[in-house]
Amino acid sequence: MRPTVHDIAANAGVSLATVDRVLNARPGVRAVTRAKVEAAIQSLGYVRDVAAANLAKSRVYPLVFIVPEGENPFMRGLEAEVRAAVGRSAFERTRISIVNVPPFDASALIDAIDAAIADGAVGIAVVAVDAPDVAAAIGRAGAAGIPFVTLVSDLATSGRDHFCGVDNVAAGRTAGSLMARFLGTRPGPVAVLAGSMLVRDHRERLEGFRAVMAGASGGRAVLGVLEGQDDPMLAGALIAQCLKDSPGLAGIYSLGAGNSGLVEALSAAGRDDLCVIAHELTPPTRAGLERGLIDAVLNQDAGHEVRSAIRILRAKADGLPVVEAQERIRIDIFIKENLPPEGGEARPLQPDEA
Amino acid sequence: MRPTVHDIAANAGVSLATVDRVLNARPGVRAVTRAKVEAAIQSLGYVRDVAAANLAKSRVYPLVFIVPEGENPFMRGLEAEVRAAVGRSAFERTRISIVNVPPFDASALIDAIDAAIADGAVGIAVVAVDAPDVAAAIGRAGAAGIPFVTLVSDLATSGRDHFCGVDNVAAGRTAGSLMARFLGTRPGPVAVLAGSMLVRDHRERLEGFRAVMAGASGGRAVLGVLEGQDDPMLAGALIAQCLKDSPGLAGIYSLGAGNSGLVEALSAAGRDDLCVIAHELTPPTRAGLERGLIDAVLNQDAGHEVRSAIRILRAKADGLPVVEAQERIRIDIFIKENLPPEGGEARPLQPDEA
DNA sequence: CTGTTAGCGCGTTCAA
DNA sequence: TTGAACGCGCTAACAG
Numbered sequence: 001m002r003p004t005v006h007d008i009a010a011n012a013g014v015s016l017a018t019v020d021r022v023l024n025a026r027p028g029v030r031a032v033t034r035a036k037v038e039a040a041i042q043s044l045g046y047v048r049d050v051a052a053a054n055l056a057k058s059r060v061y062p063l064v065f066i067v068p069e070g071e072n073p074f075m076r077g078l079e080a081e082v083r084a085a086v087g088r089s090a091f092e093r094t095r096i097s098i099v100n101v102p103p104f105d106a107s108a109l110i111d112a113i114d115a116a117i118a119d120g121a122v123g124i125a126v127v128a129v130d131a132p133d134v135a136a137a138i139g140r141a142g143a144a145g146i147p148f149v150t151l152v153s154d155l156a157t158s159g160r161d162h163f164c165g166v167d168n169v170a171a172g173r174t175a176g177s178l179m180a181r182f183l184g185t186r187p188g189p190v191a192v193l194a195g196s197m198l199v200r201d202h203r204e205r206l207e208g209f210r211a212v213m214a215g216a217s218g219g220r221a222v223l224g225v226l227e228g229q230d231d232p233m234l235a236g237a238l239i240a241q242c243l244k245d246s247p248g249l250a251g252i253y254s255l256g257a258g259n260s261g262l263v264e265a266l267s268a269a270g271r272d273d274l275c276v277i278a279h280e281l282t283p284p285t286r287a288g289l290e291r292g293l294i295d296a297v298l299n300q301d302a303g304h305e306v307r308s309a310i311r312i313l314r315a316k317a318d319g320l321p322v323v324e325a326q327e328r329i330r331i332d333i334f335i336k337e338n339l340p341p342e343g344g345e346a347r348p349l350q351p352d353e354a
Numbered sequence: 355m356r357p358t359v360h361d362i363a364a365n366a367g368v369s370l371a372t373v374d375r376v377l378n379a380r381p382g383v384r385a386v387t388r389a390k391v392e393a394a395i396q397s398l399g400y401v402r403d404v405a406a407a408n409l410a411k412s413r414v415y416p417l418v419f420i421v422p423e424g425e426n427p428f429m430r431g432l433e434a435e436v437r438a439a440v441g442r443s444a445f446e447r448t449r450i451s452i453v454n455v456p457p458f459d460a461s462a463l464i465d466a467i468d469a470a471i472a473d474g475a476v477g478i479a480v481v482a483v484d485a486p487d488v489a490a491a492i493g494r495a496g497a498a499g500i501p502f503v504t505l506v507s508d509l510a511t512s513g514r515d516h517f518c519g520v521d522n523v524a525a526g527r528t529a530g531s532l533m534a535r536f537l538g539t540r541p542g543p544v545a546v547l548a549g550s551m552l553v554r555d556h557r558e559r560l561e562g563f564r565a566v567m568a569g570a571s572g573g574r575a576v577l578g579v580l581e582g583q584d585d586p587m588l589a590g591a592l593i594a595q596c597l598k599d600s601p602g603l604a605g606i607y608s609l610g611a612g613n614s615g616l617v618e619a620l621s622a623a624g625r626d627d628l629c630v631i632a633h634e635l636t637p638p639t640r641a642g643l644e645r646g647l648i649d650a651v652l653n654q655d656a657g658h659e660v661r662s663a664i665r666i667l668r669a670k671a672d673g674l675p676v677v678e679a680q681e682r683i684r685i686d687i688f689i690k691e692n693l694p695p696e697g698g699e700a701r702p703l704q705p706d707e708a
Numbered sequence: 709c710t711g712t713t714a715g716c717g718c719g720t721t722c723a724a
Numbered sequence: 725t726t727g728a729a730c731g732c733g734c735t736a737a738c739a740g
Contacts, residue, residue: 002444004717015727020719028725047444051405052717055732090356090401174691181649184538212691295535298692330694333687337528337566338652340684358733369711374735382709406733409716 003044012040023048054093061094061314063123064116065151065306068103072230072257073282074302075103075127078152081306094310097121103230104196106131113137116146123147123313125164125306128155130200135159147316149309152300153201161316164309166300166329168201172208172255174331175277178296179209179251180216182275188250189221190275191242195230195256205255205279220250228258232284236261243269251275259294260284266293281334289336299332357398366394377402408447415448415668417477418470419505419660422457426584426611427636428656429457429481432506435660448664451475457584458550460485467491470500477501477667479518479660482509484554489513501670503663506654507555515670518663520654520683522555526562526609528685529631532650533563533605534570536629542604543575544629545596549584549610559609559633574604582612586638590615597623605629613648614638620647635688643690653686 009019014037021029022037029037040046065082068075079098086096099116101108106129114137116124124141128134128150135158141148147161154163179190190213194202206225213220226242228235235258243249243265251274254262259278263285266276272292278285281299288294308327315322334340363373368391375383376391383391394400419436422429433452440450453470455462460483468491470478478495482488482504489512495502501515508517533544544567548556560579567574580596582589589612597603597619605628608616613632617639620630626646632639635653642648662681669676688694 002717005719006717016718017720017727018725021726024719030725033725049409049717050445052409052732053719055403055406055409055716055734056718056720058719058732091404170692174689177689177691182535182538184536184540186538325695328694330686331692332684333689333692335528335531335687337524337531338685338687340682341679356733359735360733370734371711371713371736372709375710378735384709387709403733406716407735409718410733410735412716412735 003046008040008046012036062121063096064121066099066112066126069100070103074280078302081303106134110137117141117144122317125149125151125309127151128153147313162312164305166331168204169208171331172205173212175253176209176212183250186250188248189223190251191223193226193254202256230257232258232261236265239265254278263288263293297334357400362394362400366390416475417450418475420453420466420480423454424457428634432656435657460488464491471495471498476671479503479505479663481505482507501667516666518659520685522558523562525685526559527566529607530563530566537604542602543577544605545577547580547608556610584611586612586615590619593619608632617642617647651688
């Protein structure tokens, strides 16, 4: 049996309450007494039973997740993961609310953040929009002592506590490396389809991609960036035009969303010969892989990001340390052959995860 | 506040004990009473607080992990993950013991399984060796009502409750597809380095790989399999010989262990021009990637496998259902550019995972 | 068949 | 500065 507070109380010759004060670093204990208790804790190798502690405290963590609305399939998947976490919240002693805001809308995001602060959240997670006012709002949360994490897209200057997402420069390099290897000696330039150069993750991916393309044996030409605003219609139109304008095109790197438009344009033009690399495993990109129109998909595991965000917010709320290495989000590479079966994404209740 | 047993007792007009009997499907309750209680449970939307239940029961799950000893870096990583789980065991109410057995040794494995059964384990996880006697031993565990999972290498005919590992045929196909694309139009045969054709996962990987190679445009020749027994020395010697014998060699698929020997042989021969694909992200394969001697590494996340095994064993022990989709182990693809930083593997204590 | 009661390990009043 | 006593939500004796 593991030692309990009773054991250490007996061993130290004090009462339970005193042990508790020492354990929780509360005042009202003489230095000598404290030392005795700490010695007992050491010698018995005591570890607090967090489940019992939470039970006694009936602690709950009200968390707020602010997620952009709209049709972006990745964001919808992300929200589904948050909902799955809501389903688990009874077991995790969290009370998670989801707030939707228009995408790329800084002022809506700011309002949502301030509302969450006012609502007494003990932790906030946000898909950041890269604007100074947003950073200021995050700063207000920090001033209020509310743990704050950015999700998917970062805003490092904001002083957020943590970023739950991938290294997007490395993601761009990965895309570039795959593009170079898949194309081999095949000549021709590559096109880049982005959502908007105003968001940080897209800029970073482009940077990494361009670096590798420039370094590829001889260097490969990269056409001017097409900005599709993550909108399938616009993206599809841009790609269709590009296919016409550049008959010698060898590949396309789609570093944002709107991929259903990309896939349709490719399909309509019958161009399954291009090397196409896209981001995020969503229904459109999965379909593209299966139909041979997309060659590789780089993915960030939205479920992992959400669960990580929750762990980090709770840890910060309790003043506990975060093991950075353990919260690192990987850049997954999917090709047709290692595509996971559909439906394995959002996790339902997990009764015995205690 | 979530409803508790008290609420449902009051609502149904019975005592706590009766509620508990219904909740745990214990006998000694009239059908009418049971119905009343169940109605209350439904209408109040009661969900049991597993943490509190486990606290009251002071339940512990003694689990046994049987892992092959020896220098295979993947297995050492796997064991490190189990040790990390041991560190968390206080919080997870598990008591995990690790038993080492010689690799590929069926009778040692069988003895270890029988010992675990005798020791009163409530769950057993094993890296299976493919032999009928092993299946029989697993059958004995099943007969004793002890949940059993295979780890990394399966033995489907044994009636084990679950396999915690990847789809190795798909892994072989993935390797084949990458090989074909990386080689492009470059001519030349590819060699295959395996550990032993006696283990199932190696056979399955080979099968998937060969299928894709045969289907590649025109079909690419695959040389006879080199069996390196997962031994770096032997593997290195075989590869060195192969490089001499087949000057036109275009690529190597290493589907087992012993990759430090492979990397050394490649390095000694100065052959960074070959397309080399290996399995499991370990120190040798990581070094190979970084030095440009290996082009891609397919990986199974040992940490995920271990944590999944624990969840499944506990769920089975409690008669709870397992969400298959959620326990699926992915086939990770790593290239130089998306290599995760070192040291992010085994997870230390996670106090608030309750 | 059903109810009462005493914990599980911890946190938190309230007195002393 | 310290301690006794009660409760968190649930289970498990033991009565009735």
